[in-house]
Amino acid sequence: MGHPVITLHNKAFRPYLSADEIAAAIDQLASRLNADYAGRRPLFVVVLTGGFMFAADLLKRFTGDCEIVFIRVASYEGTGSTGKVQEIMGLREDVQGRDIILVEDIVDTGTTLHHLLPTLQANHPASIEIAAMFYKPDSLRYPLTLNYMAMEIPNDFVVGYGLDYDGLGRNLPDVYVAE
Numbered sequence: 011m012g013h014p015v016i017t018l019h020n021k022a023f024r025p026y027l028s029a030d031e032i033a034a035a036i037d038q039l040a041s042r043l044n045a046d047y048a049g050r051r052p053l054f055v056v057v058l059t060g061g062f063m064f065a066a067d068l069l070k071r072f073t074g075d076c077e078i079v080f081i082r083v084a085s086y087e088g089t090g091s092t093g094k095v096q097e098i099m100g101l102r103e104d105v106q107g108r109d110i111i112l113v114e115d116i117v118d119t120g121t122t123l124h125h126l127l128p129t130l131q132a133n134h135p136a137s138i139e140i141a142a143m144f145y146k147p148d149s150l151r152y153p154l155t156l157n158y159m160a161m162e163i164p165n166d167f168v169v170g171y172g173l174d175y176d177g178l179g180r181n182l183p184d185v186y187v188a189e
């Protein structure tokens with residue numbers, strides 16, 4: 011039978027990935043992080059809102075010492091030649107010398123990370139890696155180093171597992187794709 015097509019704001023979405031498939035991908039990613047970060051006490055920086063569900067499942071599988079903070083990102087146009095300015099809200103931790111793992115729901119065009127990374131780098135962490143649940147390789151527009159992507163997906167609009175369509179769908183344990 012499987013799951014039926016769902017409707018959010020009158021838009022139809024069909025089942026795309028099950029909670030079990032997602033969990034299996036996170037198991038694999040967590041194993042790699044556990045090996046790579048053994049003894050390093052990373053600071054996980056979770057980008058809200060979409061990253062909340064992935065962060066919870068990933069962090070439950072992280073076995074070493076670690077710290078977790080949640081941030082929000084606000085972007086606005088700069089007045090000069092800098093273009094977009096990224097303001098990070100909620101980062102009270104001192105990131106200097108820390109091993110940062112940024113936790114994102116999805117890397118699509120990469121625009122968010124392209125603007126966020128320099129702001130974090132300016133605070134001189136020891137390292138920054140990006141861990142994302144989903145990654146759309148065909149959509150990426152910036153040269154980002156993406157070592158910890160749980161799953162690659164095609165360039166389609168998905169909802170569920172933290173991701174929303176105009177505010178709805180974040181609570182769904184499975185992932186759906188727009189019809």
Ligand code: 5GP
Nearest residue numbers: 060117118119120121122166167168173174
């Ligand atoms: P980027 O800056 O990499 O283009 O996209 C980052 C943000 O766009 C993600 O954190 C997410 O909030 C949103 N986004 C990108 N692709 C999707 C998608 O397929 N579905 C949903 N619901 N949001 C997406």
